[in-house]
Amino acid sequence: MEIADVAMRYGGAEGTLALQGCSLSVQEGEFVAVVGPSGCGKSTLMRLVSGLWPASAGQVWVAGREVAGPVPLVGMAFQNPTLLPWRSILDNVMLPLEVVPAHRARLRAERAAYEAKAEALLKLVGLEGFGKRHPHQLSGGMQQRTSLCRALIHEPPLLMLDEPFSALDVFTREDLWAVLQDVWLERKPTVILVTHDLREAVYLADRVLVMSARPGRIIAERRVDFPRPRRLEATYDAEFNAVVAELRALIARARAGEEPDA
Amino acid sequence: MPDSRADSLATAARRQRRLEAALPWLVIGGAFFLWEAGVWLLGISPFILPAPSAVVQAGLRWWQPLMQDSLVTLGTTLLGFAMAIVFGLALGVAIGSSTLVYRGLYPLLIAFNSIPKVAVVPVLIVWFGIGIWPAVITAFLISFFPIVVNVATGIATVEPELRDVLRALGARPLDIVRKVGLPRAMPYFFASLKVAITVAFVGSIIAESVAPNAGIGRLMMVASSRFDVPLVFAGLVVTGVMGVLLYWIAERLERRVTGWATRGQEGLTPGG
Ligand SMILES: Nc1ncnc2c1ncn2[C@@H]1O[C@H](COP(=O)(O)OP(=O)(O)OP(=O)(O)O)[C@@H](O)[C@H]1O
Ligand SMILES: [Mg+2]
Numbered sequence A: 001m002e003i004a005d006v007a008m009r010y011g012g013a014e015g016t017l018a019l020q021g022c023s024l025s026v027q028e029g030e031f032v033a034v035v036g037p038s039g040c041g042k043s044t045l046m047r048l049v050s051g052l053w054p055a056s057a058g059q060v061w062v063a064g065r066e067v068a069g070p071v072p073l074v075g076m077a078f079q080n081p082t083l084l085p086w087r088s089i090l091d092n093v094m095l096p097l098e099v100v101p102a103h104r105a106r107l108r109a110e111r112a113a114y115e116a117k118a119e120a121l122l123k124l125v126g127l128e129g130f131g132k133r134h135p136h137q138l139s140g141g142m143q144q145r146t147s148l149c150r151a152l153i154h155e156p157p158l159l160m161l162d163e164p165f166s167a168l169d170v171f172t173r174e175d176l177w178a179v180l181q182d183v184w185l186e187r188k189p190t191v192i193l194v195t196h197d198l199r200e201a202v203y204l205a206d207r208v209l210v211m212s213a214r215p216g217r218i219i220a221e222r223r224v225d226f227p228r229p230r231r232l233e234a235t236y237d238a239e240f241n242a243v244v245a246e247l248r249a250l251i252a253r254a255r256a257g258e259e260p261d262a
Numbered sequence B: 001m002p003d004s005r006a007d008s009l010a011t012a013a014r015r016q017r018r019l020e021a022a023l024p025w026l027v028i029g030g031a032f033f034l035w036e037a038g039v040w041l042l043g044i045s046p047f048i049l050p051a052p053s054a055v056v057q058a059g060l061r062w063w064q065p066l067m068q069d070s071l072v073t074l075g076t077t078l079l080g081f082a083m084a085i086v087f088g089l090a091l092g093v094a095i096g097s098s099t100l101v102y103r104g105l106y107p108l109l110i111a112f113n114s115i116p117k118v119a120v121v122p123v124l125i126v127w128f129g130i131g132i133w134p135a136v137i138t139a140f141l142i143s144f145f146p147i148v149v150n151v152a153t154g155i156a157t158v159e160p161e162l163r164d165v166l167r168a169l170g171a172r173p174l175d176i177v178r179k180v181g182l183p184r185a186m187p188y189f190f191a192s193l194k195v196a197i198t199v200a201f202v203g204s205i206i207a208e209s210v211a212p213n214a215g216i217g218r219l220m221m222v223a224s225s226r227f228d229v230p231l232v233f234a235g236l237v238v239t240g241v242m243g244v245l246l247y248w249i250a251e252r253l254e255r256r257v258t259g260w261a262t263r264g265q266e267g268l269t270p271g272g
Helices: A042-049 A089-093 A095-099 A101-107 A111-124 A140-152 A170-187 A198-204 A232-236 A238-256 B002-042 B052-061 B063-097 B099-114 B121-128 B133-156 B160-168 B173-210 B216-225 B229-257
Strands: A002-009 A017-025 A031-035 A057-062 A074-077 A158-162 A190-194 A207-211 A218-223
Touching: A002 A042, A017 A042, A017 A218, A031 A198, A042 A057, A042 A158, A042 A190, A074 A140, A074 B160, A089 A095, A089 A111, A089 A140, A095 A101, A095 B173, A101 A111, A111 A140, A111 A170, A140 A158, A140 A170, A170 A198, A170 A232, A190 A198, A198 A232, A198 A238, A207 A238, A218 A238, A232 A238, B002 B052, B052 B063, B052 B229, B063 B099, B063 B133, B063 B173, B063 B216, B063 B229, B099 B133, B121 B133, B121 B173, B133 B173, B160 B173, B173 B216, B173 B229, B216 B229
Parallel strands: A031 A190, A031 A207, A074 A158, A158 A190
Antiparallel strands: A002 A017, A002 A057, A207 A218
16 A cells, blocks of 8 residues: 555645645555544545545555545444444444445355354454344444454455544453454454554554644654564563653654644 | 342332323323313303313214214325325435535425415415315425425434445445435434324315315314304314324334334333
């Protein structure tokens, strides 16, 4: 995945300039975290990569092709789980299969196989046996797990996660970090994770990208080379904390850059 | 002693529910009683306000025409209402899923809805002649608006993120309406049915009294021209009863179809 000198302006010539001169590239199978000050255009970046909105300038390439519109190569999950309350958990997870052209044609004939796949995913995130329940019968953390399954069910090579854990309490969040790491180690999709939590970024990612204040662009990047699978306790090691502190300093500088403008 | 506490809680809840079920009847009974007592005590003439007993008497005496006419009104109302459902759903989906349609049609719709429908009835008579159609169309015209607005709201307020998830998967706008918009709009739709069915009655009765052809509206017009005020009131009561009945049916249906929208609250009353 490659983004070259992209700019994005909302709402006409006088609108908000959300991104400018933003370039980055992500290897296949890589896990990248994006951090930056609030409102710097992280969610905007996600929308551009998934082809939901065209960039005002510059180019976006995914899997060797320029993105011109939505391509069902991506799975997405957001801060709130956005499940459909009238569907069971299993049916929620299977929603993408009813939409993605390659799957919807085969869904009816191979329903059992697809259901088995969904059940396997639910098991992977620790929701075995909850398929028949409805979203309101699940806790917030369980709903977010479901949302993660929904993002994964059509086996997208690219997974876009926009602050998926930020509405959860610390313990649930850390559980889900482990779940996400397991999923990633097992299937090796390319992951772009937007987050405000530096511990989360360092724990999960191979590389952390830091964005400037609006208009956003990538101003720094930090490799994280801790061995996998990473353990949660390791997030309290001195080494780990040194990386977090370094990133924190970078973001503080990025925010200071916004001062004269504000 | 946790058991006996749970028991007493359950008993209290049962009592509460029984009271809730009986309350409407108590209130209606009380209102009629006050009305009767007031008429007798103040010596109000039956030409101004007949006592409930007089209304009941008139109702019993004229029960045959009352039944016939209310069946006619019920038929025209339901026909107009059915048309409003079909048209309202279609237009609501169109308006809710397309900003273009919304911008184009909404002002016109609002303007149209502000027109008092009594003023339209004469035009309808010119177009359709005296018969059931002016009443059917009036019931339709007056009741489709709430359906359109509610369905459109339900569809237009799909969370942008959910829309993004589906669009990123390659969903076409029609897919989004089918998979998310319509099911999401169902609670809004049923809520609007409850309003629409009651105003549909208003519509057909207006038309029946402006263009007296048949129906409870005509019956009341005829009765009032003969100064048979108790019969007029009997007509009003019958209309009210029909309205409540249809409202109740709509509510039952709503609960069956859109239970998911209120689920998660039903567990709150113990012993349910
Ligand atoms: N649909 C939109 N129309 C107009 N402006 C928008 C729209 N979406 C975002 N913006 C603007 O673009 C800028 C970047 O928004 P974006 O949502 O990408 O930020 P973000 O980095 O995700 O912020 P946060 O960390 O708070 O989620 C903001 O100033 C916002 O006001
Ligand atoms: Mg955001």
